Amino acid sequence: MMCWRIHLCLLVALVQVFGIAAWTYTDDFVALKSLKDEWENVPPNWDGDDPCGHNWDGISCSDTRVISITLASINLSGHLSSDIKGLSALETLDLSYNKGMTGPLPSSIGNLQELSSLILVGCGFSGPIPSSIGSLQQLVYLSLNSNKFVGEIPPSIGNLSNLYWLDLADNKLSGTIPVSKGSTPGLDMLVHTKHFHFGNNQLSGEIPSQLFSSKLTLIHLLLESNQLSGNIPSSLGLVQTLEVVRLDRNSLSGSIPENLNNLTSVQELYLASNKLTGPLPNLTGMDLLNYVDLSNNPFDVTGIPPWISSLPSLTSLILENTHVEGQLPVSLFSLFQLQTVALKNNRINGTLNIGSNYSNQLQLIDLQNNFVDSFAQRGGYGPQIILVGNPICDEGGTESYCVVPPQTNSSYSTPPENCTPLPCDSDKTASSTCKCAYPYSGNLFFRSPSFSNFGNSTIFASLEEKLMATFMSHSQPVDSVTVSNPTKNEVGYLVLDLQVFPSGQDHFNRTGISRIGFILSNQTFKPPHVFGPFYFNGNNYPYFADVTGGSHKSPSTSIIIGSAVGGSVLFLLLLLAGVYALRQKRRAETAVKKNDPFGSWDPSTRSGGVPQLKGSRCFSFEELKKCTNNFSEMNGIGSGGFGKVYRGTLPNGRLVAIKRAQQGSSQGGLEFKNEIELLSRVHHKNLVSLVGFCFDQGEQMLVYEYMINGTLKDSLTGRSGIRLDWMRRLRIALGAARGVQYLHDLADPPIIHRDIKSNNILLDERLNAKVADFGLSKLMGETESGHVTTQVKGTMGYLDPEYYMTQQLTEKSDVYSFGIVLLELLTAKSPIERGKYIVREVKVAMDKTKEMYNLQGVLDPIVAANMAPGSVEKFADLALRCVQESGLNRPMMSEVVKEIENIMELAGLNPNTESASASESYEEAKKGFEHPYTNESLFAYSGGYTPSKLEPK
Known part of the structure; x- marks a missing residue:
C-alpha cells in the first residue's frame, strides 16, 4: 500500500511540473469564487478550482489568467462585489440582460487596469457611477445604459483617452454635462470618442459650449429626453464629423445657431419638442x-x-x-x-x-x-x-x-423561406426556415431611424440579412433570425422584436447565448445605415439543456485507481519525459519556421524566387484553421481560379478575408508571391491592406482586411442590397482613382495593377472604395521605354486593346480599364452584356448637342434620378477619354483624379471629405442576399484572348 502511495506522490509532483501552466492563477480563482458565492444561477459547470483548465462557461483565459467574463441573458442575479478587483488581467466584462444583477458598482472596479470593455446593458444596477471608472485607461467600450444609475456623470470619464463608445442612456442620471476646468477632467477631453449616448435621463442645465470643438470626432450626439435648457451652443457647428444629432424633448430655447449647416455629414437631425x-x-x-x-x-x-x-x-x-x-x-x-x-x-x-x-x-x-x-x-x-x-x-x-385614417401598426414579420411552417409544441416557435426551436429573444431599439415607412418589407429583410451575416462571420450556431412588430415608443425609438434561432439543435447552450448577447451589446453588429444607432435588450433564456458537473468518485474507486497508477508509474514517467522532449522539439521547429516562413519555398517552380517582405505578419496554418472554424463551408465567401476565400475572426476580434490557394497551383504560387510582395510595401487608404500571410504545411494563404460591403460590382447589380446614388458613385470613383494613382505615381517602383475592374474595387462599412487583388500586378522598374513587354493577362471587357495587340503593358492600360469602370458607374451595365460592348453602346447613344448628351437611354435610372446638372456629361467625357484606342490620347491617373474632384465640386460635394453615408437598401433588392465577396471579388482571371472577345472593331 505504501509503495503505490509513494509512486502516486511522485506522479502528482511530475504532473505539476509539466502541467502547471494549465492551472488558473490563484488570485483569479479566488476572485471568481467570491463572485460565484455572491451570484445565483451561475452556470452549472462552475465547479472545481480550475476555471481556465475546465472551461467554465462565460470565462475566457490567456494562459493562466482570466481575461474575459461574458454572461449575457442567463438569469444571473446578485451584486457585483468589490472582489472583482482580484481579476487584474480582465479585459472584458459583459453581464448584460441579467435584470437580477442589482446594487451599486463597486469603486474597486477602477483597479481593473487592463479592462477594455465594460458592458452592463439592461441590468438592474443602481446608485451613482463610481468616479474610479476614470482610471480605466484601456477602456474602449463603456455601456451602462438601461439600468437605474443616479447622480451625476463622473467628470473622471474625461480621462479615458482610448474611449470609442460611451453609452449612459436610459438611466436616472442628473446634474450637468461635465467639462474640464483646471485640473478637473471633463467630456470635452474625449476627442477620439465617436458616440455620446446620454438620452432618456434627467440631465439639466445648459449644454456647455466647451463640450464641442473642431478636435472632437463625434459621430452620434444623443441628448434626447432630458431636462436641458438654454441655447444650443454655436460651437456644435465645429464638429463636422457628426452624422446623428438628437437634442429633442428638452427645454432648449433661443435661436438655432446659424452655422448649423456646417454639419454637412449629418443625416438625422432631431430638434423637436423644445422652446426654440x-x-x-x-x-x-x-x-x-x-x-x-x-x-x-x-x-x-x-x-x-x-x-x-x-x-x-x-x-x-x-x-x-x-x-x-x-x-x-x-x-x-x-x-x-x-x-x-x-x-x-x-x-x-x-x-x-x-x-x-x-x-x-x-x-x-x-x-x-x-x-x-x-x-x-x-x-x-x-x-x-x-x-x-x-x-x-x-x-x-x-x-x-x-x-382621418385609422391608426394601424405595421404587422411585419419574417416570411417563411420557401417552406411550409409546421405546427410546434406550445413552448417552441417556428423559425423562418420552418424548424421548431427555442429562440433567444429580445428587443432592438433604434434611436434614430432615417425612414418612416414601416411597411417596407425590404428594409427589414436587409436588417435580418445583416444580422445573419454578423453571426455567421463570428461562427455562431445560428440557423436564422426574425424581426417583427415594428413600433415607435414614447421617445421616438423604433422598436423591433428579435428572435435568434439555434442551428443543429432546438436550443442554445450558455456559451452560445453569451456570445450572441456580446455581439449585440458590444456593437459588433452593424445594422444597415437607415436604422441608425441601436441598443439591444435581451430576455432571460430559460431553455438550456441540463448540464451536470464532473462525477465524484467514491473512496474505494480512488484506491483502485491509485493502485493501478502505482503499478504503472514508471511507464508514465518515461512517457511524460518523452512527451516533454517531443514538445520542446516541436517548439524549436516552430520557432525556426516563424523566423524563416519561406524556408521551404522552391524557386525552381513557376512561383519565382523567395518573396521579399516588408513587415507583414506570418500566420501559422493552425491559427488560420482556428479562426475559420476549420475552413468550414459556412465561412466560405468566394472562389476562383486561385482557390477559395474564407471569412475569419482573429483572436483580437478583427474580421479578415483569407484567400487560400489550391494545393499544387504553380500559377497560384506566382500570384501569391506577387501579392504579398506588393501589398506588404504599399499602404494607402484606398488600397485593400494585407494583414498577413501563411506559408505553412504546404499552404499558401493571404489574409486581408475584411470589406463588409463587398464589391462595387455587387452594389451596381443590386446583389448586395446597397443603393448607390450619384453622389456615392462619385465618391467611390474618386477613392478608386486615388488608389490607382498611388500605384502609378507614389509607389517605388511604380506598379501597374493590370486587372482594374468593378469586382476588384471593394467597399468598406462607409462605402469608401479600396482597390484589391494584386495577383497580376507588374512593377515598372527603371525602363526608358515606359512599358513592360509581358504576356497578356487581364479580364475580358476591361482589357486595353493596345496592350493586347502589342503585349506592351503601360500605366495607360490601367487607365483604359478604369474608364470601363467609370462607364459601369454611369450605366450599371457589365462591360460586355448580351454581345454588346459598353464603350460602343455609349458612343452610339451620345449626342453632345442634346440635353444630357442624349444618354438617358443608357444611364442607370438611379443616376438619372438624382444627378447634379452637368456632372453626368463631364463624367461621360472623362470615361470616353480613358478608353481611347491609343494610350497616348488617354489621361494620366493624376489627371483622372483631378477631373473627378472637379466634377464633385460641380455637384456640390467636397472631394476632401470621406463618405459619411453607409449602405441603403434597394426597394427592388433580391431576397436572396449574396455575401459581399462574390466569386470574382478577390481573384483575377488570366490567360490569352482572341480578338472576338475584345472591343468589336
Missing part, C-alpha cells in the same frame, strides 16, 4: 440629411424656407406645430427619396399641388389643421394625403383626404 424661437434653421448644403424633425417649437416663421426642397437625400420632413406658413412648392414632392411630409398644425395655405413627378417612395402627406383651400388632385395611385381641418374639408367633404 427665431427663424427656422437654414439647412442648405446638408446634402446627406435625410430625416429632419423640428416639430413643436414656437419658431418665428414668415414663409416656406427655400431649403425645404433642396435636400437631395431627404426621406422625412417633420415640421408639425412650427408656425410654418405659405404654399408648399411642387418641387418638394419630387425629391427622389422622399417618404413622409408631416406639417400639421401650421399655416400652410393655397393649393396643394404635388405635381406629376412626385417621388415614387412618397407614402404620406399630413397637413391636418392648416389653411389649404384646394387640391390639384392626380388620378391613380398616390401617397396618403390628410387635409382634415383645412378649408377644403370644412363643408363636409367626403373625399378620402377629408377623413
Whole structure:
C-alpha cells in the first residue's frame, strides 16, 4: 500500500511540473469564487478550482489568467462585489440582460487596469457611477445604459483617452454635462470618442459650449429626453464629423445657431419638442440629411424656407406645430427619396399641388389643421394625403383626404423561406426556415431611424440579412433570425422584436447565448445605415439543456485507481519525459519556421524566387484553421481560379478575408508571391491592406482586411442590397482613382495593377472604395521605354486593346480599364452584356448637342434620378477619354483624379471629405442576399484572348 502511495506522490509532483501552466492563477480563482458565492444561477459547470483548465462557461483565459467574463441573458442575479478587483488581467466584462444583477458598482472596479470593455446593458444596477471608472485607461467600450444609475456623470470619464463608445442612456442620471476646468477632467477631453449616448435621463442645465470643438470626432450626439435648457451652443457647428444629432424633448430655447449647416455629414437631425424661437434653421448644403424633425417649437416663421426642397437625400420632413406658413412648392414632392411630409398644425395655405413627378417612395402627406383651400388632385395611385381641418374639408367633404385614417401598426414579420411552417409544441416557435426551436429573444431599439415607412418589407429583410451575416462571420450556431412588430415608443425609438434561432439543435447552450448577447451589446453588429444607432435588450433564456458537473468518485474507486497508477508509474514517467522532449522539439521547429516562413519555398517552380517582405505578419496554418472554424463551408465567401476565400475572426476580434490557394497551383504560387510582395510595401487608404500571410504545411494563404460591403460590382447589380446614388458613385470613383494613382505615381517602383475592374474595387462599412487583388500586378522598374513587354493577362471587357495587340503593358492600360469602370458607374451595365460592348453602346447613344448628351437611354435610372446638372456629361467625357484606342490620347491617373474632384465640386460635394453615408437598401433588392465577396471579388482571371472577345472593331 505504501509503495503505490509513494509512486502516486511522485506522479502528482511530475504532473505539476509539466502541467502547471494549465492551472488558473490563484488570485483569479479566488476572485471568481467570491463572485460565484455572491451570484445565483451561475452556470452549472462552475465547479472545481480550475476555471481556465475546465472551461467554465462565460470565462475566457490567456494562459493562466482570466481575461474575459461574458454572461449575457442567463438569469444571473446578485451584486457585483468589490472582489472583482482580484481579476487584474480582465479585459472584458459583459453581464448584460441579467435584470437580477442589482446594487451599486463597486469603486474597486477602477483597479481593473487592463479592462477594455465594460458592458452592463439592461441590468438592474443602481446608485451613482463610481468616479474610479476614470482610471480605466484601456477602456474602449463603456455601456451602462438601461439600468437605474443616479447622480451625476463622473467628470473622471474625461480621462479615458482610448474611449470609442460611451453609452449612459436610459438611466436616472442628473446634474450637468461635465467639462474640464483646471485640473478637473471633463467630456470635452474625449476627442477620439465617436458616440455620446446620454438620452432618456434627467440631465439639466445648459449644454456647455466647451463640450464641442473642431478636435472632437463625434459621430452620434444623443441628448434626447432630458431636462436641458438654454441655447444650443454655436460651437456644435465645429464638429463636422457628426452624422446623428438628437437634442429633442428638452427645454432648449433661443435661436438655432446659424452655422448649423456646417454639419454637412449629418443625416438625422432631431430638434423637436423644445422652446426654440427665431427663424427656422437654414439647412442648405446638408446634402446627406435625410430625416429632419423640428416639430413643436414656437419658431418665428414668415414663409416656406427655400431649403425645404433642396435636400437631395431627404426621406422625412417633420415640421408639425412650427408656425410654418405659405404654399408648399411642387418641387418638394419630387425629391427622389422622399417618404413622409408631416406639417400639421401650421399655416400652410393655397393649393396643394404635388405635381406629376412626385417621388415614387412618397407614402404620406399630413397637413391636418392648416389653411389649404384646394387640391390639384392626380388620378391613380398616390401617397396618403390628410387635409382634415383645412378649408377644403370644412363643408363636409367626403373625399378620402377629408377623413382621418385609422391608426394601424405595421404587422411585419419574417416570411417563411420557401417552406411550409409546421405546427410546434406550445413552448417552441417556428423559425423562418420552418424548424421548431427555442429562440433567444429580445428587443432592438433604434434611436434614430432615417425612414418612416414601416411597411417596407425590404428594409427589414436587409436588417435580418445583416444580422445573419454578423453571426455567421463570428461562427455562431445560428440557423436564422426574425424581426417583427415594428413600433415607435414614447421617445421616438423604433422598436423591433428579435428572435435568434439555434442551428443543429432546438436550443442554445450558455456559451452560445453569451456570445450572441456580446455581439449585440458590444456593437459588433452593424445594422444597415437607415436604422441608425441601436441598443439591444435581451430576455432571460430559460431553455438550456441540463448540464451536470464532473462525477465524484467514491473512496474505494480512488484506491483502485491509485493502485493501478502505482503499478504503472514508471511507464508514465518515461512517457511524460518523452512527451516533454517531443514538445520542446516541436517548439524549436516552430520557432525556426516563424523566423524563416519561406524556408521551404522552391524557386525552381513557376512561383519565382523567395518573396521579399516588408513587415507583414506570418500566420501559422493552425491559427488560420482556428479562426475559420476549420475552413468550414459556412465561412466560405468566394472562389476562383486561385482557390477559395474564407471569412475569419482573429483572436483580437478583427474580421479578415483569407484567400487560400489550391494545393499544387504553380500559377497560384506566382500570384501569391506577387501579392504579398506588393501589398506588404504599399499602404494607402484606398488600397485593400494585407494583414498577413501563411506559408505553412504546404499552404499558401493571404489574409486581408475584411470589406463588409463587398464589391462595387455587387452594389451596381443590386446583389448586395446597397443603393448607390450619384453622389456615392462619385465618391467611390474618386477613392478608386486615388488608389490607382498611388500605384502609378507614389509607389517605388511604380506598379501597374493590370486587372482594374468593378469586382476588384471593394467597399468598406462607409462605402469608401479600396482597390484589391494584386495577383497580376507588374512593377515598372527603371525602363526608358515606359512599358513592360509581358504576356497578356487581364479580364475580358476591361482589357486595353493596345496592350493586347502589342503585349506592351503601360500605366495607360490601367487607365483604359478604369474608364470601363467609370462607364459601369454611369450605366450599371457589365462591360460586355448580351454581345454588346459598353464603350460602343455609349458612343452610339451620345449626342453632345442634346440635353444630357442624349444618354438617358443608357444611364442607370438611379443616376438619372438624382444627378447634379452637368456632372453626368463631364463624367461621360472623362470615361470616353480613358478608353481611347491609343494610350497616348488617354489621361494620366493624376489627371483622372483631378477631373473627378472637379466634377464633385460641380455637384456640390467636397472631394476632401470621406463618405459619411453607409449602405441603403434597394426597394427592388433580391431576397436572396449574396455575401459581399462574390466569386470574382478577390481573384483575377488570366490567360490569352482572341480578338472576338475584345472591343468589336
